[in-house]
Amino acid sequence: MAKNEAAKGTAKTAITPTRAEDYPEWYQQVVRAADMAENSPVRGCMVIKPWGYAIWENIQRELDTMFKETGHKNAYFPLFIPKSFMEKEAEHVEGFAKECAVVTHHRLVAGPNGGLVPDPEAKLEEPLIVRPTSETIIGAAFAQWVQSYRDLPLLINQWANVVRWEMRTRLFLRTTEFLWQEGHTAHATEAEAREETMKMLGVYATFARDFMAVPVFEGKKTESERFPGAVDTFCIEAMMQDRKALQAGTSHFLGQNFAKASGIRFQTKTETEEFAWTTSWGVSTRLVGAMVMSHADDDGLVLPPRLAPTHVILLPVYRGDETRAQVDAYIDALAAELRGQRLGERRVEVEVDRRDIRGGDKQWEWVKKGAPLRVEIGPRDVEGGMVMVARRDRPVKEKTSLPRGEFVAKVVEILEEMQAGLLARASAFRDEHTHVVEDKAAFEAFFKAKGDKEIHGGFALAHWAGDARVEAELKDRYKVTVRCIPSGGFAGAPWADALVGEGRCIFTGQPSPQRVVFAKSY
């Protein structure tokens, strides 16, 4: 196994293959080695294991706080959507009714050969769809809740599971069932709804940068990549370490489309009746995958401290039974002191790993799980009042001996430094692999890989005149799409100026209002 080889120094990395050798397989192995998730016996659905789920819980808590601070309240709507609801909004049907889980019966009975079969007598009059997204069912509720301008704005969020039938799945990145939040709001005016759409896009971008340590482009989707039924879709786009783009969150201005489909009407101050203006916005467990692919290295997961379930893992090194009690007492006292410190709103989370397994294996397990700080403590440390600290953002073998008091005093500073360091590294990577592309030949060269598994390309900033046929052709020929028409997330980047100003499409020569971001993507 890679783990033991690494521990013995016969291999250079704990994860096989490395990123350079086979990026997609490296990703799967990182997730597995960190014990975050696994495939389940249900096709396309994953089991999120405790370490992965704890990261999601941290994401949830921080986002939930941001949603509540911006005036939203949580609610819960049914898992099932009547088929007729999906049929109400024409584009929405096209986008979501296709690959979904359809409930047709409400009972099983014993079949002819002993097993269970759907009871023909319990066939539903109208099939139910397991929600792929909840615009239609929430729209039906909003239509009841909204009567007057006094009921607006209505600012609701839901944390839920959703199902979109997928043929090719990858843990966290694309699964048939996934966990997410979906914000749904209704407003009296278009301006207010547009402001909400951009505000929540901003919340996502802030969260990505400040918590996930992932820099993101903020921008608008082209028509072809719009949410089915939306007037405008906005997104945040991050660059993974294979230089592909990953859409990490979306915010939709739905205009009055869903209000009309669901009948969300209100009486204005002047007693006329109007349709409300609605928005929706969401992020999902995909964020966990984005975080992995942004920061993990060839030794496994690397966690931004603000989202790490455990900040400090304490590893006792026992030397015989006599000193065991002393080591344990020293560790317990240290753990208590560390837990008294605060990283933002959270206390510093400390875990003690007393399992009776080889010290080397134990060390490597926590490297692969991405715990920010590993602290070894043996009898000599106890005697000298010291701790031996290893940081996950430094080479695995690099350890620093620190006086215990100094470590306690500095732990929050170190964690903040690591958090900032991860963002700086990811930003430098993104900026380095974002190129201004001036013509078709350069575009083609940029997106052409030399071999099967070569990591290549990146974000190309190029003029494009909005022609959907060009878009389709690029997608077909290079698997490259317009990730967004960027409006933010790039201030200070070396190529930032290139995103301002008109030009001519590098494919058609037609006038283009600004450069857009092209990339291969997840």
Add this chain to the structure above:
Amino acid sequence: MAKNEAAKGTAKTAITPTRAEDYPEWYQQVVRAADMAENSPVRGCMVIKPWGYAIWENIQRELDTMFKETGHKNAYFPLFIPKSFMEKEAEHVEGFAKECAVVTHHRLVAGPNGGLVPDPEAKLEEPLIVRPTSETIIGAAFAQWVQSYRDLPLLINQWANVVRWEMRTRLFLRTTEFLWQEGHTAHATEAEAREETMKMLGVYATFARDFMAVPVFEGKKTESERFPGAVDTFCIEAMMQDRKALQAGTSHFLGQNFAKASGIRFQTKTETEEFAWTTSWGVSTRLVGAMVMSHADDDGLVLPPRLAPTHVILLPVYRGDETRAQVDAYIDALAAELRGQRLGERRVEVEVDRRDIRGGDKQWEWVKKGAPLRVEIGPRDVEGGMVMVARRDRPVKEKTSLPRGEFVAKVVEILEEMQAGLLARASAFRDEHTHVVEDKAAFEAFFKAKGDKEIHGGFALAHWAGDARVEAELKDRYKVTVRCIPSGGFAGAPWADALVGEGRCIFTGQPSPQRVVFAKSY
């Protein structure tokens, strides 16, 4: 409307009908008037509105803390269960495969008359069941995770939605989809698994008393009421204000049944291979219903402060525009001071209701929502440095003028007093309507209502020899069941002694080891 009549003093209560008039309808009206939940267009599924969901979030947070403090970690398992998994455990199939949502197709296509129909070409080879509970799918995961005694105990919890097809539903109490948590653990020995089962029953009982302010019997279910596939089922049972019992939580000792069905084997220290011993335990959004029916009164919801989304609602009383700014400033400063106080781990939650609606209506809205403290503040209060405080556990018209500083200093004490008061009142009610019943005639008299809607009966403590036929007959004739064979939750009650000691079944004369709790139930 009842609300306005009550405000005007022409009716005595804000909720119509009252408990005495029509208890089931009163319940629905309380839930509606508090704006907690409503029926959805999906048969049997509810929409949990922000006020109801915030209560559930508080329940979740407190329980989650208790689960983590007892060593459990959260994870997430698939929504869908392959049909074959349900077939693995014979009793389990009988109990759960019957009324469930069956997914048979993974695509919709345009049908002959324009609408969408399940695509015959996308029929699943094996139908999927929307989880009614997750023993089987989690068992499959545990079988992979557990190899050695070193992997045990495995202590996992999941927060999730589940679906059990129900014909007759009531908001929170019985719905086709509901939210819950399900703990699932695996242990090396029977003793450990039994200890876990009882520990979690204890956690539920503590939560019910300390947070919900609901006294509960803890005990064992009879064979006929056991969880399908369990060896023993334990429960907590609460008395509602109509004197019926409500099962508020269950904890199951599953023996090796599910370990055998799922193949959860481990290597022991002595290198033999054994099946693990498993448990499962759960509570659901039903708890919200239990809380309503325990404390609400004929004016609406009454919330135990520890679970209330808002502790103090501040209600400005403006008298003309000149003093408006002063009132607002006074309220903002007061809100900040109050939020600086802590009720347990939570800060004191304060909301300011500045909506431009009639003061009387506003007051009654918060009465019906069960906010613990309503505080009115007008220009005269500002001048005198006073606040006008109304407690939800006192008559609606009773208001006390207090110096602002005194109120801030006392607010936590008042809330704690209210919390304790609700528990004391619910305990007195439960104790009063729990009767020792010595013979069949008394039993019959106890459970016979004089009219259709008379609130009658309660908990009957009687000897019973364990005869399932007697149980079935009582259920059939009186709709009365054995709620539990009690082991705790009654210390100090006037009839506590009656629960200890042998006797003879009041129906058959056969020897009985102890009295059991009979009641009608939800």
